[in-house]
Amino acid sequence: MAKLTNIFFLLLFPFQYRLHAADSTTTDTSSAPQATDFIKAECRATRYPALCVQCLSNYTPPVQQSQRQLAQAALSVSLTRAQSASSFVSKLARIRGIKPMEYQAVKDCIQNMGDTVDQLSRSMTELGYLGRVAGQDFDWRVSNVQTWVSAALTNENTCMDGFQGSAMDGNVKVAIRRRVLDCAQVTSNALALVNRFASRHKAGDLLD
Incomplete structure (x- = not known):
């Protein structure tokens, strides 16, 4: 058990470091106060507004004050975390010591997260076309983007659902749910920003 716990620590530490590094990219937001205020609004x-600002600041x-670019940035964050x-x-x-039920849940989650990465990748590509099309x-x-991002969020939640129940209590459940919950939250935020961009564009309130 000690060996399994140590392996989990080694796997989790790079995750914590990468998250901190990704959210601390050197950017002088003071040089663009209007864009910063726009993102906060x-x-x-x-x-998850606090997480949204943290990820997108x-x-x-x-981004400047473009809703499409903001949604694109949110999808980029979601994709990066889903890939991780x-x-x-x-x-x-591949770790020894996982219980059979946990192993099956892990295998299912691998499929879920693989689908999530594919759906978010396709969403980013499709959203990139939206600045050049109309009607x-x-x-x-x-609609494609909304469908794929929604499906990605469903897959993330399905992965976590696979670890429900007392039989799943342990390091495997904690480690995976922590990772995937983070993905689900940023994906939820990305979907909200995509929907906001789409509704305002259709209403004729913006061009981008």
Whole structure:
């Protein structure tokens, strides 16, 4: 058990370091106060506004005051964390000492997170086209983005659901749920920002 615990610590430590590093990218937000205020205002529409601001405050130069660029940045954060979580879960499947029920849940989660990474990747590509299209083409593409991001969030929640029950209590459950919950929260925020961009664009309130 001590060996298994040590392995979990070694797997978790790089995650903590990468998260801190990713959220601490050197950017002088004071040089773009309007963009910073814009991000804070838009993040109020999300379920996790403090996390939203924390993740996106480093994107003021590309975002400026563009809802599409803000949604794109949110998807980028979600994709990065989903890729990290997917890699982490895959490593757990190769660790000795995992109970059979946990192993099956891990295997299912690997599939869920793999699908999540694919859906978020496709969403980012599709959202990139939205600054150059209008009318029915816009509606179709933004609907694709909304569908894929929503599916990614469902897959993340499905992964966590697989570890419910007292039989799943232990390091495996704690480690995976911590990673995937983080992904689910940033994905939820990204979906809210995508929906906000789509609704305002359709209403004719903005061009980008």
